[in-house]
Amino acid sequence: MKILLLFGLLAVAFGKRSSYYSYQPEDIREGFIEANLQQDGMLTRYDLLEIMRKIDVNGDGFLSYVEYKLPQASNFPRRILKGQFQYLDKLDGEIDGRTSFMAADRMINILDTNRDGVVKVDEFLQNIPHVLDQMTKEIDALAE
Numbered sequence: 001m002k003i004l005l006l007f008g009l010l011a012v013a014f015g016k017r018s019s020y021y022s023y024q025p026e027d028i029r030e031g032f033i034e035a036n037l038q039q040d041g042m043l044t045r046y047d048l049l050e051i052m053r054k055i056d057v058n059g060d061g062f063l064s065y066v067e068y069k070l071p072q073a074s075n076f077p078r079r080i081l082k083g084q085f086q087y088l089d090k091l092d093g094e095i096d097g098r099t100s101f102m103a104a105d106r107m108i109n110i111l112d113t114n115r116d117g118v119v120k121v122d123e124f125l126q127n128i129p130h131v132l133d134q135m136t137k138e139i140d141a142l143a144e
Helices: 002-008 025-035 045-055 065-069 078-091 102-111 121-143
Strands: 062-064 098-100
Touching (some): 025 045, 062 065, 078 102, 078 121, 102 121
Antiparallel strands (some): 062 098
């Protein structure tokens, strides 16, 4: 479940702007708390990298789609997982069917609007909907 919280971060319910994600502040806040491994109120590169390392089963420094989907419930819609993964594959700078740990840095850069190197809950609440919008576009493109 943590991988969804890492990038999908909020695939906990159906939302207003997307049929895949909840944009409700309480759900976004819950995603933040889950991803904040150090429980210090700040989402950091460390938090994201630790989650990725746990999912990187073969230890090669990349997440394949197979590794990405492993921790998910078997009944979780594969199209959503595939769309999320495609977003991450693009986020790391190379569209090559795998996501490097560089995606963690890029995600922090997207979310950290004041550029202090950490993402506080207010920045997360403000910026994660934009990430989810991009993921939704990837998911919808798979249906076409």
